[in-house]
Amino acid sequence: MTQTTFPFPRRSPMRLTFAFGLLVIGVFALVPAVGVLVISFTDIRGLPYLPVNWIGFQNYISFFSAAHLDYNLNAMRNTLVYAIVSTVVQIALALGIAVLFNQKLKGRTVYRAIVFMPTVLGVTVIGLVWSLIFNPSAGPAATIWGWFGVSPAFFGDQHMALGLVIFVQIWSSIGISIVIFLAGLQGIPEDLYESADIDGASGWQKLRLVTVPMLAPSITATVLLGIVSSLQSYQLAYVLTGPNNSATQLLSLAIFSQGFGGSSSSGTAQSQGYAASISMVQFVIVGVIALAVLAYLRKKEARL
Amino acid sequence: MTRLAAEAPTVATPGEERVASETKLAHRRRPLRPSTVTNYVLVAVVMVLYLFPLLFLLNTALKSNAAFSANPIGIVTNPDFGNFATAWSKGNFGAYIVNSVVYTGFAALIGTFVSVVLGFPVSRRYLRGSRIWTVFFVILLFLPNAIITQFQLLLRLGLYDTQIGYILIMAAAVGVGPILIAGFVRSLPVELDEAASLDGVGYWRYLFTFVVPLARPAIATVFILQAIGVWNDIILATILLPDSAKSPVTLGLFAFQGTYTSQWGLLAAATMIVAAPLVVAYVFLQRYLVGGVVGGAVKG
Numbered sequence: 001m002t003q004t005t006f007p008f009p010r011r012s013p014m015r016l017t018f019a020f021g022l023l024v025i026g027v028f029a030l031v032p033a034v035g036v037l038v039i040s041f042t043d044i045r046g047l048p049y050l051p052v053n054w055i056g057f058q059n060y061i062s063f064f065s066a067a068h069l070d071y072n073l074n075a076m077r078n079t080l081v082y083a084i085v086s087t088v089v090q091i092a093l094a095l096g097i098a099v100l101f102n103q104k105l106k107g108r109t110v111y112r113a114i115v116f117m118p119t120v121l122g123v124t125v126i127g128l129v130w131s132l133i134f135n136p137s138a139g140p141a142a143t144i145w146g147w148f149g150v151s152p153a154f155f156g157d158q159h160m161a162l163g164l165v166i167f168v169q170i171w172s173s174i175g176i177s178i179v180i181f182l183a184g185l186q187g188i189p190e191d192l193y194e195s196a197d198i199d200g201a202s203g204w205q206k207l208r209l210v211t212v213p214m215l216a217p218s219i220t221a222t223v224l225l226g227i228v229s230s231l232q233s234y235q236l237a238y239v240l241t242g243p244n245n246s247a248t249q250l251l252s253l254a255i256f257s258q259g260f261g262g263s264s265s266s267g268t269a270q271s272q273g274y275a276a277s278i279s280m281v282q283f284v285i286v287g288v289i290a291l292a293v294l295a296y297l298r299k300k301e302a303r304l
Numbered sequence: 305m306t307r308l309a310a311e312a313p314t315v316a317t318p319g320e321e322r323v324a325s326e327t328k329l330a331h332r333r334r335p336l337r338p339s340t341v342t343n344y345v346l347v348a349v350v351m352v353l354y355l356f357p358l359l360f361l362l363n364t365a366l367k368s369n370a371a372f373s374a375n376p377i378g379i380v381t382n383p384d385f386g387n388f389a390t391a392w393s394k395g396n397f398g399a400y401i402v403n404s405v406v407y408t409g410f411a412a413l414i415g416t417f418v419s420v421v422l423g424f425p426v427s428r429r430y431l432r433g434s435r436i437w438t439v440f441f442v443i444l445l446f447l448p449n450a451i452i453t454q455f456q457l458l459l460r461l462g463l464y465d466t467q468i469g470y471i472l473i474m475a476a477a478v479g480v481g482p483i484l485i486a487g488f489v490r491s492l493p494v495e496l497d498e499a500a501s502l503d504g505v506g507y508w509r510y511l512f513t514f515v516v517p518l519a520r521p522a523i524a525t526v527f528i529l530q531a532i533g534v535w536n537d538i539i540l541a542t543i544l545l546p547d548s549a550k551s552p553v554t555l556g557l558f559a560f561q562g563t564y565t566s567q568w569g570l571l572a573a574a575t576m577i578v579a580a581p582l583v584v585a586y587v588f589l590q591r592y593l594v595g596g597v598v599g600g601a602v603k604g
Contacts, residue, residue, distance in 0.1 A: 006430050007497050007498045007500075007501035007502075008497075008501045008505075008506060008507040008510065009501070009504075009506060010506070010507070011430075011507075013506060013507040013508045014425050014430060014431075014507050017421035017508070017511075018421055018422060018425055018431065020418075020421065021417075021418040021419075021421045021422040022422070024414065024418050024472065024475060024476050025418060025422075025444065025476050025478060027457075027472075027476070028454070028457070028472050028473050028475070028476035029444065029447065029450070029476035029477060029478075030444075030447070031453075031457065032450035032453035032454045032456075032457055033447040033448055033450045033453070035450070035453035035456070035457070036448050036449070036450050036452060036453050037448075039452065039453060039456070044456065046455075097350060100343060100346055100347065100350075101347075103340075103343050105343060105344070105347060109591075109594075111347055111350070111351065112594060113586075113590040113591075113594055114351060114354050114355065115350065115354055116590065116593070116594050116597075117354065117583070117586055117590075118354075119532055119536075119593075120532075120535070120582050120583075120585075120586045120593070121579055121582055121583075122404075122535055122536050122553065122554050122578075122582070123536050123538055123554055124538060124553070124554040124555075124557040124558045124561070124578075125557065125575055125578055125579045125582075127558075128361075128557065128561060128571060128572075128574075128575045129357045129358065129360075129361050129575065130357065131561075132357075132360065132361060132364060132568060132571070132572060132575075133357055133360060135376075135568065137376075138372075138376030138377065138568070139376070139377070140360060140377050143377055171353070171354075176597060179594055179597050179598055180597070180598055182598075183598035203339075225445075225480075228445070228446065232449055234539065235536060235537070235538050235539060238538065238539060239538065239558060252449055252539075255449055255451060255452065256451065256539055256543075259451065259452045259455075260455075260542075260543055272452045272455075272456070275452050276452045276453070279448050279449045279450070279451075279452065280448060282448065282449060283447075283448035283449070286446065286448075287446060290446060
């Protein structure tokens with residue numbers, strides 16, 4: 001059953017608007033996406049009218065060559081830490097906060113609205129607000145750290161920067177997860193909790209045995225989309241620490257700085273073919289992780 | 305409006321009185337509820353984490369340079385609005401906000417339109433190979449980062465550094481849009497299509513005057529999710545719109561930060577100028593925004 005009877009008098013209007021939709025997506029999303037693979041085998045540059053040569057696997061060889069390996073492994077490691085930590089912590093916290101907001105509290109729509117607010121503020125406002133809080137010379141965070149006798153450089157500290165970017169990332173995007181979980185929680189029938197009460201279940205048991213299983217589908221979707229988008233996100237790292245900070249160098253940022261001259265240290269700066277090969281490496285990592293996570297969560301969901 | 309204004313102060317002080325009255329009530333109804341107090345304490349912690357940064361931003365913005373260097377974190381005693389005047393005259397933020405609103409509005413509108421015209425016929429299986437199209441929608445979620453080729457494409461189409469080029473790139477990032485629309489349309493009865501066509505309604509009129517109003521929750525979700533993506537973009541704007549007059553507000557504020565590094569009072573005022581209209585708009589729209597994020601996903 002691939003096709004049902006078409007009730008309307010003419011098919012041409014449907015075909016026309018469908019084709020329009022395909023055209024927009026095809027030209028501006030699909031062609032560039034496939035193009036990444038193609039140009040990763042060339043030495044295309046940022047300036048137009050320069051000759052473009054087919055160079056085979058040279059960019060990939062260069063990606064894993066001694067000159068770039070440290071830089072790229074560092075970016076890969078940061079990307080994985082960033083994606084996994086920010087997704088896992090965000091889901092766990094969002095679940096906890098959603099359960100909290102779902103209690104019979106006064107003004108809970110206001111709380112929900114407030115945690116969602118960073119979404120409209122935009123990355124730059126968020127970046128500036130937290131740069132101000134974590135201003136090493138005169139911010140409130142410096143004062144708090146000062147009570148313990150330390151004065152770190154925060155975003156300038158190699159050991160703290162990635163953790164802080166992850167913190168700000170969770171702060172700014174947890175609202176969406178909370179809203180999704182809250183909607184799911186409101187769909188759980190009240191009598192499930194009542195019968196759990198009769199059976200003498202503790203609060204923790206109710207969470208583990210009623211709430212989480214009932215939310216499983218929305219948790220699966222949120223985890224999967226969270227991992228995929230955080231593996232590719234770079235806006236906050238860019239705003240908070242710039243494109244060339246090795247502590248927060250993510251693969252997406254590497255694509256940007258290698259492809260658009262954000263980096264001057266690299267010999268192949270401005271080689272967009274090379275940047276495209278980073279894109280493809282990232283694509284493979286995202287695909288492998290997404291499939292693994294999906295398989296794992298599906299199995300867990302089936303068992304619940 | 306008055307409702308929201310009345311609610312605002314209670315947000316800032318989720319502390320004593322409300323907890324007190326709540327425990328009193330709880331005592332009357334059920335004998336002992338220490339958990340209610342714990343809940344309010346936890347809520348207060350979360351609220352502080354979200355409201356303190358914004359209040360601190362305002363506090364910093366109201367300090368003159370001298371007041372800031374004297375005591376950078378103290379509460380402002382005599383507010384100085386000079387930073388706002390300077391930031392406004394140097395920052396050009398009005399134009400940036402207008403740019404952002406235009407890009408976000410058009411890109412999300414085109415993207416949502418595309419999601420509807422693709423999602424509806426595929427969901428109804430009115431096309432050959434509907435299964436393949438469904439797979440295609442999922443593939444769209446997992447495309448590689450294409451900033452390099454999007455730049456090259458616009459360069460070669462003569463759309464580099466044009467608003468229309470940027471809007472089209474952002475519009476094509478439909479994400480889960482077609483999937484959400486297709487999922488929601490499944491909950492609308494097929495008989496409706498047949499009944500409408502018997503009454504002589506054509507495909508377009510049916511799609512835009514029957515399906516679109518009925519699928520409003522899903523359409524709102526698709527529009528909002530895409531708008532969030534466009535609104536928060538800074539990298540593609542950096543790459544595709546080098547002319548600073550065309551910058552969205554993310555980029556405009558970022559450039560301002562680069563120019564006035566460490567002048568925190570001025571930077572905070574600039575950030576307030578950008579954030580204030582958003583917060584005010586959000587206070588009025590939050591109901592639709594927050595509700596809209598899940599509205600279409602529930603049935604889908």
